[in-house]
Amino acid sequence: MPSPEPGELPAAVTIWEVGPRDGLQNEQAVVPVEVKLEFLRRLADAGLRIVETTSFVRxxxxxxxxxAAEVLAGLDRRDGVRYPVLVPNSRGLDRALDAGVADVAVFAAATESFTRRNLNRGLDEQFAMFEPVVRRATDEGLAVRxxxxxxxxxxxxxPVPVEQVVAAGRRLLEMGCGQLSLGDTIGVATPGQVEAVLRAFTAAGVPVASLAVHFHDTYGQALANTWTALRHGVSAVDSSAGGLGGCPYAKSATGNLATEDLVWMLDGLGVEHGVDLAALAATSAWMAEQLGRPSPSRVVKALTGA
Incomplete structure (x- = not known):
């Protein structure tokens, strides 16, 4: 693939920080509320403007x-910072509304097997569950992802058929989700697959501006996959401070794309992102100390030795 001209890349990327939710959800030892709140504060201080905070899962x-409720009650909300919350169902949305949340997300899957294990519902049944949640959230003025x-x-x-992915993704957008995050949950994607999926969504009439990408680094492909998505016009990227994360329902999933690794690449490409890399790396090194193990992010290790 030839090197792109600068105009082929987005001028700026919105980083959707998932560390406090997706990053910590698979930790076996419960992280104290005060540590989570300090983590959230430090992430906002580092310049991140979207910090996914928690989930109202059972x-x-x-x-x-x-x-979740305790974390949201203690949150030091900053002007200009969004704090999305994952809601699995109508009860989760009730709790989010009670907590004064302005952004919510629903979590669907493109396959029958994972939907059964994650939601105890079939591929089609999940949409029947999410549709009233999304509708009510938008009626209440919430942003829904x-x-x-x-x-x-x-x-x-x-491997999941591309047409199956596009059909599932369009259903989420058509029910009212303002953004669709495409997840490589077990980290098996390669740049060619990313290109194929994004082209298929474009061919189906889905604007690239409504798409985000969410890569795991199981096979070391997360940055290469992100680069491919950027070249296709995607300007919203999910990542996790320090590369924290996994999936409790997919044991082969390893950490998310590290936010520091993403920021280092964006800096090299001249793409704006608004994050203070040194402050972010220090935050991830601090969190690694709280968890009692080194950060998997190569950039964090290079900058801090953590």
Whole structure:
């Protein structure tokens, strides 16, 4: 693939920081509320303007996030910073509204197998569950994001047909989600697959401005996949400070794309992002200390030795 001209890349990228939610949800030892609140404060101080905070999932499903209401109650909300919350169902939306949340997200899948394990529902049934949630959230004036997981591969079904992915993604957008995040949940995607999926969405009439990408680095392809998405015009990228994360329902999933690694690449490309890399790396090094293990981010290691 030839090197792009600068005009082929977006002038700026919106980083959707998922560390406090997706990054911590798979931690076995429960992280204290005060540590989570300090993490959120430091991320905002580093310049991140979207920080996904928690999820109103049932505590027995994800014990790490059982303190969602307490975290939101103690949150030092900053002007200009959005704090989205994942809501799995109508009850989750009720709790989000009670907490004064302005941004919510729903989490769907492109495959039958993962939907059964994650939601105990079929591929089509999940949309019947999400549709009233999305409709009521938009009626209440909330911004709604749709996550679509297992876009590039499923641990039980293998490669996922592109047309199946596009059909599922369009259903989320058509029910009212303002943005669709395409998730490589188990980290198996390669740049060629990313290009194929994005081209298919464009061919189906989905504007690239409504798409975001969410890559895991299981096979070391997250940055290459992000580069491919940027060249296709995607300007919203999910990442996790320090590369934290996994998926409690997909054991082969490893960490998310590290926000520091993403920022280092964006700096090299001349793409604006608004993040103070040194402050962010220091934040991830601090969180690594709280978790008792080194950060998997190569940029964090290079800048801080953590």
């Amino acid at each position: 505590p027995e499903w994800v014990p790490q996030l059982a303190d 749709g996550y679509l997981s297992m876009v590039f591969g499923d641990p039980w079904e293998g």
